[in-house]
Amino acid sequence: MKRNTKQQSYISEAVSELHHPTAQAIYEYVKKKCPSVSKGTIYRVLASLVQEGKINQIQIANGADFYDWNCMPHHHLVCETCGTICDIPADKIKTFHNDQECADMYIRTHRILFFGQCATCYAQTKKELSERGDVQDSERTTQENDTGLSFVSNNT
Ligand SMILES: [Zn+2]
Numbered sequence: 001m002k003r004n005t006k007q008q009s010y011i012s013e014a015v016s017e018l019h020h021p022t023a024q025a026i027y028e029y030v031k032k033k034c035p036s037v038s039k040g041t042i043y044r045v046l047a048s049l050v051q052e053g054k055i056n057q058i059q060i061a062n063g064a065d066f067y068d069w070n071c072m073p074h075h076h077l078v079c080e081t082c083g084t085i086c087d088i089p090a091d092k093i094k095t096f097h098n099d100q101e102c103a104d105m106y107i108r109t110h111r112i113l114f115f116g117q118c119a120t121c122y123a124q125t126k127k128e129l130s131e132r133g134d135v136q137d138s139e140r141t142t143q144e145n146d147t148g149l150s151f152v153s154n155n156t
């Protein structure tokens, strides 16, 4: 196996093993297996994997881009408590459609980022609130509205 091919397979492996890693996290993962790897190689290989449609690159306004092995349509929630990035299945949110015209523009694809709390942190928050004796359902409504988006929930 050629050295580059080997590094490339470690990089692919890092993206699938680490769940939404940043380039830095991928670099640290690959470096353990292949100490000679450079950051330049990591970025180059990631860019070509993105171009080939094998992985997705997701940009966050105030953070490092992260990479995703899951190329099926889905959205992401960034946990503001622990920083975890969680998948939200695309069929949970049905407001947006690809490949259609909208107000004289053409939508090829879309990417929505949600901010709130992951299941673990949200469970912890609810636990703390119930221990304090003031559970509020409005807590959740507020967080959803914070995204600035209104969407129709589809429970059928
Ligand atoms: Zn969390």
Ligand SMILES: [Zn+2]
Pocket: 020, 068, 070, 074, 075, 076, 086, 087
């Ligand atoms: Zn994802």
